[in-house]
Amino acid sequence: MEEKTYISPSRLKTWLKCPFAFKLRYIDGLVPPPSANMFLGKIVHAGLEEYYRHKQRNVTLYADVVCERMLALWEPMAAADAVQFKSEEEEVSLQTKATELIATY
Numbered sequence: 474m475e476e477k478t479y480i481s482p483s484r485l486k487t488w489l490k491c492p493f494a495f496k497l498r499y500i501d502g503l504v505p506p507p508s509a510n511m512f513l514g515k516i517v518h519a520g521l522e523e524y525y526r527h528k529q530r531n532v533t534l535y536a537d538v539v540c541e542r543m544l545a546l547w548e549p550m551a552a553a554d555a556v557q558f559k560s561e562e563e564e565v566s567l568q569t570k571a572t573e574l575i576a577t578y
Contacts, residue, residue: 484499506554506556506557509556509567510567512554517543517575520571523539539575540572544571
């Protein structure tokens with residue numbers, strides 16, 4: 474196993490708080506699934522990244538197209554991250570919030 478010499482403030486804080494949690498996260502590589510709200514941020518970021526990558530190429534994507542592409546990524550990204558929504562209503566609410574955030578930006 475290759476030893477990493479980099480230590481970030483968050484890694485140090487984790488180690489100071491709980492050395493076992495540090496071992497699980499940074500040595501064993503066990504990462505808990507993101508919360509529903511963390512996933513919301515991640516998926517909105519993916520949508521905005523799509524928009525700005527096109528903008529760099531002088532291609533304008535309108536909000537409805539960006540939202541459509543973002544929502545197409547929703548299920549595969551949620552499955553890959555093992556996100557657990559409390560209910561179907563929560564998931565729909567977060568999808569609505571994501572589209573509103575994309576439209577705002």
